[in-house]
Amino acid sequence: MDLGLAGKNVVVTGAAQGIGAAVSWTLAAHGCRVVALDYNVDQLDKTVAAINDAGRTAIGYQLDVRDSAAVERLIDRVDTEFGPIDVLVNVAGVLRLGRAIDLTDEDWATTFDVNVSGVFYMSRAVGRRMSARGRGAIITVGSNAGSVPRMKMAAYAASKAASAAFTKNLGLELASTGVRCNVVSPGSTDTPMLRGMWTDDSCVRDTLEGSLSAHRVGIPLRKLADPSDVADAVAFLASDRAGHVTMHDLCVDGGAALGA
Structure with missing residues (x-):
């Protein structure tokens, strides 16, 4: 389907791997010029090179989204060298697992610095322009954990709820200027982050079938999301096909949150 994205300038954070890489690939395939950002510059370079080798257009820059001054400098550079940014996709995120009462100050601060402050810094810099x-369109990749409690995910869930609320508020404030702001909330997605949480085959089974001890239902569609499933949702919200959609949270989780 032609989404009318060809020629648009797109900025994607967390673009080195996982969902961020899939978003970069998908938007590039739709004809966007992708500015891919990540702190992991080695993996970022590989992703960008692969996109360009496939005949698409991408350029990568190392960025720590926790650094507001660095964010402003880079967005200034992109705006000057590549032209106006049409779409921003906030994907960069970290996960620190642990019971709420066992989380360290550093666990909490780092989670919020990346998952919330990073979204704020990027959205402020791009949204202003x-x-x-x-x-313009701004899409923040959240999580279904932002609306359904998960064991040992208090910091992550709270940060994703915060970034979703921020994005919706931003959408309200910018609506009169023609800028749309939406959220895509994945569930369990086949990424390095998810696989890093698994310790044995039972973890895979519990993810798909549910776990009574963790007070968690499984995935009604009986499969993990592929990163491209999330990327397709992002591409729709970035396009003019979603021209009357703003302040919306699109859940892409196979039904795991039961529509919450």
């Missing part, structure tokens, strides 16, 4: 031009 979009609103001045009267157009």
Whole structure:
């Protein structure tokens, strides 16, 4: 399906691997010029090179989204060298597992610095320019954990709830300028982050079938999401096909949150 994205300038954070890489690939395949950002520059370079080798257009920059000054400098550079940013996709995120009462100050601070402050810094820098031009789309990749409690995920879930709430508020404030702001909330997705949580085959089974001891239902569609499933949802919200959609949270989790 032609989403009318060809020629748009897109910025994607957390673009080195997982969902961020899939978003970069998908938007590039739709004809976007992708500015891929990540702290992991080695993996980022591989992803960008692969996209370009496939005949698409991408350029990568190392960025720590926790550094507000660095964010402003880079967005200035992109705006000057590549032209106006049409779409921002906030994907960069970290996961620190642990019971709430066992989390360290550093666990909590790092989670919020990346997952919330990073979204704020990027959205502020890009949103300011979009609103001045009267157009643009901002999509934040959240998580279904932001609406359904998960064992040992208090910091992550709280941060994702916060970033979703921020994005919706931003969407309300920028609506009159023509800028749309939406959230995509994946569930269990086949990424290095998810596989890093698994210790044995029972973890895979519990993810698909549910776990009574963890007070968690399984995935009604009986499969993990592929990163491309999430990327397709992002591409729709970035496109003019979603031209009347803003402040929406699109859950892509195979029904795991039971529609919450």
